[in-house]
Amino acid sequence: MKQILINTQQHCQFINIDRQVQQVVREANVNRGMCQLFVPHTTAAITINENADPDVVRDVIKVLDKLVPWGADYTHTEGNSAAHVKASLLGFSETVFIEEGRLDLGTWQSLYFCEFDGPRTRKLMINVLATG
């Protein structure tokens, strides 16, 4: 099990983590298997989406902000309930297959770490399993 650190710079931000995760997969020296990713936070998440046009994840961020506005009438006094809701909507884990020692993502897919209450230093946990 490996842990990497991710420094987010904005309040809401999707960060492409393909390179870092691929590095961990390479070091695990697993030809065929599964890469299990886990976000150990409650105001950040992980998702997959298109990497070719950065406007795609900008649109995802924009829609989430509209559906779950930061300043709505929440009970939690810390004031960041919107971030908690968005994190539960996108989810805290992702599983990607490994083929020939590499993440077997689709042509347009990238892994994104989703910051919803940054900027912060965040952790991502990565487990690489060989499946023979």
Add this chain to the structure above:
Amino acid sequence: MKQILINTQQHCQFINIDRQVQQVVREANVNRGMCQLFVPHTTAAITINENADPDVVRDVIKVLDKLVPWGADYTHTEGNSAAHVKASLLGFSETVFIEEGRLDLGTWQSLYFCEFDGPRTRKLMINVLATG
């Protein structure tokens, strides 16, 4: 593979299940591995979120109710389509790493069973895998 029963008391309710899941992990006697959780229902789900302030999950429930209102114009005649939609939004499975025989959740994370059409007696399926 273990199955636990969860009695929900309210129509919409998030129930902290850390203790019960940790108990299954302990009995599996696995030092390092993965705990796979699965909800075998279509109007309940599983998520992770903050446990320190119970207002956080109350806010999550409130936002979901606002986004997917119970009494909107649905086609499904049973009348509980809102619960089916919310379940698909939060998802039916969760994967948590196990380290030193314990669920390796983040500091503020707890596992929540999400009831969207209770009260009912629900099942949760738990699989503990050793990963060496």
Add this chain to the structure above:
Amino acid sequence: MKQILINTQQHCQFINIDRQVQQVVREANVNRGMCQLFVPHTTAAITINENADPDVVRDVIKVLDKLVPWGADYTHTEGNSAAHVKASLLGFSETVFIEEGRLDLGTWQSLYFCEFDGPRTRKLMINVLATG
């Protein structure tokens, strides 16, 4: 690791894939284990929901269309940002337990491939793991 093709016929459509996935599980000849499913696209997803009344998934599609309208003010010039957002909301992977050589789904559960920008020919990746 197996890959199956799914031909979608509509712009937004949930397709029951139980039969095809069960077929892959059967061929894997695994008595007890886990079936890991992965959608290698960015405008399609996978979910679980009720199969008894087809109106249920119709309502899920309808609510998602209302929450994330196709023609809203998006930045991504390809015009299909709504599909990208919905895919991230429902997610790209699903894990189902296998017992006695069969998918151990709940009584009312079926697996659905979720098309959000069809019709297209889509892929679904399936990994069957024995867990002893």
